[in-house]
Amino acid sequence: xxxxxxxxxxxxxxxxxxxxxxxxxxxxxxYLLARDRARAHAIAQDLxxxxxxTVHSAELDVADFSAHARAIERAFAAMDGLDIxxxxxxxxxxxxxxxxxxxxxxxxxxxxxxxxIALSNLxxxxxxxxxxxxxxVISSVAGDRGRAGNYLYGxxxxxxxxxxxxxxxxxxxxxxxxxxxxxxxxxxPMTAQFKKGALWATPEAVARGIMRAMDRRRSVAYLxxxxxxxxxxxxxxxxxxFRRMKL
Amino acid sequence: MASMMPSWGRYPPARQHVLRVHxxxxxxxxxxxxxxxxxxxRSYGDVCLDDGGTLxxxxxxxxxxxxxxxxxxxxxxxxxxxxxxxxxxxxxxxFLPVVPGTRFVTVxxxxxxxxxxxxxxxxxxxxxxxRAFELLRSDDTxxxxxxxxxxxxxxATIGGLGLTGLITWAELQLQPLRNAWFDTETVRYDTLxxxxxxxxxxxxxxxxxxxxxxxxxxxxxxxxxxxxxGNHAYIAPHAREPHEGRLKIxxxxxxxxxxxxxxxxxxxxxxxxxxxxxxxxxQHYRPWLFPLDGIRNWNRMYGPRGFLQYQCVLPPHVAxxxxxxxxERIAASGTGSFLAVLKQFGxxxxxxxxxxxxxxxxxxLDFANRGRxxxxxxxxxxxxxxxxxxxxxxxxxxxxxxxRFRQYFPAWRQFSEFIDPAFSSGFWRRVVQ
Numbered sequence: 137x138x139x140x141x142x143x144x145x146x147x148x149x150x151x152x153x154x155x156x157x158x159x160x161x162x163x164x165x166x167y168l169l170a171r172d173r174a175r176a177h178a179i180a181q182d183l184x185x186x187x188x189x190t191v192h193s194a195e196l197d198v199a200d201f202s203a204h205a206r207a208i209e210r211a212f213a214a215m216d217g218l219d220i221x222x223x224x225x226x227x228x229x230x231x232x233x234x235x236x237x238x239x240x241x242x243x244x245x246x247x248x249x250x251x252x253i254a255l256s257n258l259x260x261x262x263x264x265x266x267x268x269x270x271x272x273v274i275s276s277v278a279g280d281r282g283r284a285g286n287y288l289y290g291x292x293x294x295x296x297x298x299x300x301x302x303x304x305x306x307x308x309x310x311x312x313x314x315x316x317x318x319x320x321x322x323x324x325p326m327t328a329q330f331k332k333g334a335l336w337a338t339p340e341a342v343a344r345g346i347m348r349a350m351d352r353r354r355s356v357a358y359l360x361x362x363x364x365x366x367x368x369x370x371x372x373x374x375x376x377x378f379r380r381m382k383l
Numbered sequence: 384m385a386s387m388m389p390s391w392g393r394y395p396p397a398r399q400h401v402l403r404v405h406x407x408x409x410x411x412x413x414x415x416x417x418x419x420x421x422x423x424x425r426s427y428g429d430v431c432l433d434d435g436g437t438l439x440x441x442x443x444x445x446x447x448x449x450x451x452x453x454x455x456x457x458x459x460x461x462x463x464x465x466x467x468x469x470x471x472x473x474x475x476x477x478f479l480p481v482v483p484g485t486r487f488v489t490v491x492x493x494x495x496x497x498x499x500x501x502x503x504x505x506x507x508x509x510x511x512x513x514r515a516f517e518l519l520r521s522d523d524t525x526x527x528x529x530x531x532x533x534x535x536x537x538x539a540t541i542g543g544l545g546l547t548g549l550i551t552w553a554e555l556q557l558q559p560l561r562n563a564w565f566d567t568e569t570v571r572y573d574t575l576x577x578x579x580x581x582x583x584x585x586x587x588x589x590x591x592x593x594x595x596x597x598x599x600x601x602x603x604x605x606x607x608x609x610x611x612x613g614n615h616a617y618i619a620p621h622a623r624e625p626h627e628g629r630l631k632i633x634x635x636x637x638x639x640x641x642x643x644x645x646x647x648x649x650x651x652x653x654x655x656x657x658x659x660x661x662x663x664x665x666q667h668y669r670p671w672l673f674p675l676d677g678i679r680n681w682n683r684m685y686g687p688r689g690f691l692q693y694q695c696v697l698p699p700h701v702a703x704x705x706x707x708x709x710x711e712r713i714a715a716s717g718t719g720s721f722l723a724v725l726k727q728f729g730x731x732x733x734x735x736x737x738x739x740x741x742x743x744x745x746x747x748l749d750f751a752n753r754g755r756x757x758x759x760x761x762x763x764x765x766x767x768x769x770x771x772x773x774x775x776x777x778x779x780x781x782x783x784x785x786x787r788f789r790q791y792f793p794a795w796r797q798f799s800e801f802i803d804p805a806f807s808s809g810f811w812r813r814v815v816q
Contacts, residue, residue, distance in 0.1 A: 174408045178446055185447035185459075186471065325405055325443070 139164035139189050141215040143208075145196065145255055146225025148175045150324035151274060154343035155222065160188035167211045167218075168193040170225075198225050198251040199243070208258045217266055220350065221259045223252055223273045228326050234288040241288050249292030253299045260303055263312045272315040272350060273300055277358065279318070280367045283383045304355055316356045317346055320363040388438060391682050392427035393689030394752050394781055397434035397809055405443030407460055407551040410523045412439065417807040418521070420545040422492030423464060425485055427692040428781030429809030430496065430544045436807060439549060441491055447471070448552060455557035456514065461491030461550040466676075468555075473668070477557040478615070480512040484724075486673050491550040496778035497542035497738045501591040501613075501672070504729030506558075508740045510541035511733060516553035521805035525551075530734065539801035541735030544777060546802045546811060562619035565591070565671050567664050568612050571657035575606025575707055579744075582727040585612045591672075593726045597650045598710065598719035598748055605710050608725065609657040613671060620665045627669060631679035639686040639751040643717045650721070675722070685751045690720075693761055694739075694747035694776040695768045696728060702744040705771035709746060709764055716760050723748035736794045736801075739776045747779070758782055777810060788814035 142159050144152050147168035159166060160183040168183075168191065170176035176193040183191045192214055196207045212218055229244035256273060263269035278286055279293030297316055304314035321327065321336045342359045349357035358364040373381070388401060401421075402412040411418075419433035421440050432438075444462035451457075455477045457468065466486040468479055483498040492498075494516065499508040506512070515529035518540060526548075528537040540547045568589075572581055578594055585592045589612035596608035675681055682690070697705040706725070713719050724747045728740050750757050765787050768775060774791035775783055789795055799815070 175406055178407065178448070181448050182446035185450045325403060328403055 140219040141165050141167075141217060143167045143169070143211045143215065143218050143221040143259075145169045145198070145221070145223045147179055147193070148172055149224045149226065149274075150326070150339040151319065151322060151342050151346075152222065152224035153179055154339040155224075155346050156183055156188075157186055158343055158347050160184075160186040160191075163187055163189055165190045165215060166192070167215050169196040169207055169211065171195065171197045198255065199247055201251065201254055204251075204254055204258055208255065208262065212262050218259075218263070218269055220270045220272065221263070222346075223255055223259075223271075225252070226274065226276075226326070229286070229288050231284075231286050231288055244288060245292045247292075248289060249295045252292075252296045256296075256299065256303060260307060260312065260314075264307060264310050266312075268311045270313045270315060270350060270353070271300075271303075272317060272346065274317045274319065275300070277318045277320050277363050277367050281370055281378070285383070313353045313355075315349055315354060317349065317359060318356065318363065318367075319359045320366070388421070388424060388432075388440075389689075390428055390431050390781075391425050392692055392749075392779075392781060393682060393685070393687075394691060395429055395432070395434075395809065397429065397432040399433050399435065400437045401440050402437055403440045403443050404462075404549065407444055407446075407517075411519060411521055411549060414439075414805075417805060419806060419808045420491060420495070420549045422462065422489030422495070423487055425488045425492065426496060427690075427779040428777075429813065430777050430780070431492075432809040433807060434809050441549065442489065444491075444551060450475075452477075455559060456554060457557055458552060458554040459490060460552050461494075461516070462489050464489055465493060469668075472557055473560065473563050476560050478560040478668075480506045480556070480558045481509045482672055483509075484673065485676050486669075487676060490553050490555070491545070494541055494550055494553060495543060495545040497733055497735045497740070498778070499728070499740045501593040501726065503731075503740055504586050504592065504727060505590050505731075507729070507731030508733040508735070508738060510735045510738060511731060512556050512558075513541065513734075514554040514556055516540070517551045518548040519551050520548040521803050536801060538734050538736045539798055541733060542738040543735070543798065543801065544737070544808060544810065546806050546808065548803045548806070560615060562616055563624065563668050564616040564619050565613040565666050565668055566616045567666050567671060568661050569609060569658060569664070570661045571607070571609045571654060571659060573604065573607050575703070575710065578606055578608065578610065578725055579703060579727075581610045585610075586727065586729075588614075590614050593724060595653070596710070596723045596725045596746075597654050598713050598723040599647050599650045599717075600654075601711070601714045605707065605714065606725075607654060608723075609654065613666070616665055622665075625667050625670060628677045629679075630677060632681060632683040635683040635687055637686065639688070639690075639753075640684045641690075641720060641749075641751050646717075646719060646721070653721070685749070688752040688754075690749045690751050691757060691761065691781055692747065692749045692779040693764060694745060694779045695764070695773050696739065696741055696743045696745045696776075697768065697771045697773040698741075698743045701771045705767055705773065706744050706746060708767045712760070712763055712767070713748070716756075718750050718753070718757065718760065720749035736798050737777075737792050739774060739778070741774065743773065747776075780810065783814060785814045785816050 147170045180191040180193040234241035275297045276293040278290040279297045300316045345359035414437040418437040421438040441462040444460035448458040493509045518526045591613040
């Protein structure tokens with residue numbers, strides 16, 4: 137078989153789409169899951185033209201937990217097993233609203249945290265049964281330490297990163313690699329309202345970093361890599377100093 | 384978010400809100416006042432600016448839709464760059480029939496400016512290889528436009544400067560290709576008369592022709608330059624694809640690097656280095672068709688005040704005298720650019736209502752923005768162009784008066800009926816006042 141069989145959850149996200157184009161260009165087969173059917177179909181057409189051997193797309197609202205198992209089951213069946221699963225869905229919650237509206241905050245936590253854990257769990261079981269494969273999940277540098285500006289999002293991503301760390305240990309001897317991807321600031325529709333500075337990366341650059349990390353079967357990839365240094369410094373700041381900082 | 388997003392000439396300054404468009408099925412994003420679609424911002428003046436309004440940044444519409452590898456029909460979203468199309472299609476044996484001097488323009492921008500290339504005399508302008516597109520209007524209606532369906536909208540949108548609505552996708556007819564290389568010939572010539580002789584002699588046998596002209600030469604040497612012609616190669620050479628240089632102008636120098644002294648020195652050197660007799664070479668399409676793409680951000684060379692590009696076309700029967708008059712005026716001013724281009728357009732008419740290319744001779748060059756002197760010179764050039772019955776290219780313009788524009792493009796009134804009521808541009812407000 138020539139290309140790899142790849143599942144992407146949250147396929148309309150900018151980072152997922154940029155990564156999918158790299159998969160397509162090398163002739164992989166893709167299965168896309170997304171909430172917006174029309175946009176997923178448009179991306180599927182694009183990937184086909186760019187060289188993907190086959191592209192399926194199907195609908196999945198990650199907030200609907202009851203739909204997860206069936207969607208993952210179908211993806212594995214349609215692709216006759218998977219080599220790589222990339223979980224890339226996410227939103228950017230409004231922290232001020234989270235502070236005032238706990239229902240909203242919990243919904244956002246479910247989308248960015250719990251649903252990702254649930255899907256990781258389902259996919260891990262399948263990959264474990266196969267005895268090979270890779271689970272790559274887009275977490276965030278925001279999960280490395282809570283900041284006043286986006287700690288609901290950060291807490292959800294922290295949960296994801298911690299879960300993946302344990303999952304990686306569990307699957308270490310099973311031939312399944314778990315990759316935690318921690319992008320920094322990425323210029324996407326999700327972050328359209330922010331002013332962009334020197335720390336911002338394009339989705340294409342992050343996608344190239346994801347491919348590199350996958351090829352090297354890395355465990356954790358900060359993207360671009362300089363974020364590892366920034367986060368190491370931020371994590372090292374003692375709490376009594378951190379509480380007074382404005383980040 | 385208010386943003387500068389300047390045009391390629393970095394003149395005139397403009398402030399506008401930027402809204403990104405990345406879903407071709409969605410209605411236009413909500414905006415107050417007027418808006419203008421924006422591709423990759425490679426037009427030189429203010430056709431891609433909307434000072435005080437909103438830019439609908441369509442680069443996010445960058446998906447391919449369908450490629451029929453058996454007959455070369457490509458459908459893609461309007462924000463796809465021509466460079467992306469070439470990267471995809473060349474290895475599969477297809478080529479864009481029309482490419483401008485840079486490949487970093489979007490399909491939408493290429494339609495809106497009805498761009499042309501060095502092979503205009505053989506294939507016409509971009510509109511000629513366009514089969515269909517979809518137009519999204521601010522009232523949320525959509526129109527599929529082609530020669531058969533909504534042909535009046537098809538004609539108005541080709542060369543329509545983005546004013547008739549947002550182009551969401553387009554369908555292009557590509558041409559078959561054997562390989563990525565060109566058989567080329569280069570020769571220097573000494574007089575303007577020689578340029579016309581070489582052009583006439585080359586038009587039959589060569590698909591691509593263009594001349595670099597020494598815009599500083601005067602007297603007997605007026606119009607001297609280097610003539611290039613090329614055809615798609617039958618056989619690819621046993622050579623590796625050239626690596627595109629990473630050259631770039633990393634920051635904007637505090638003043639223009641193009642001045643009287645550097646201009647004369649460069650042009651004299653460039654002319655003398657060119658071969659006296661015909662030199663043959665096989666060159667890869669990238670450096671041969673897009674030499675300036677090898678220097679990223681070359682527009683910064685002109686310093687913080689930016690530059691003005693001037694491109695005009697002069698009808699065949701007066702082309703010789705009018706070209707001479709223009710070159711005399713430019714040489715006398717001591718200004719101009721390293722790259723000045725002369726080319727003979729052919730007779731293939733574009734479907735576009737406001738299309739620029741028309742039979743005759745076209746001259747294109749840059750002028751560093753030195754304030755009033757530069758604008759006065761360009762007004763003088765306009766006198767010659769207007770008297771000759773020619774036209775100036777809106778995609779490159781930032782200073783044309785309304786009187787001149789309406790003279791150059793008499794179809795403007797008919798065109799204006801197709802403008803989206805919520806769309807406008809700096810250029811359009813200037814020329815209809």
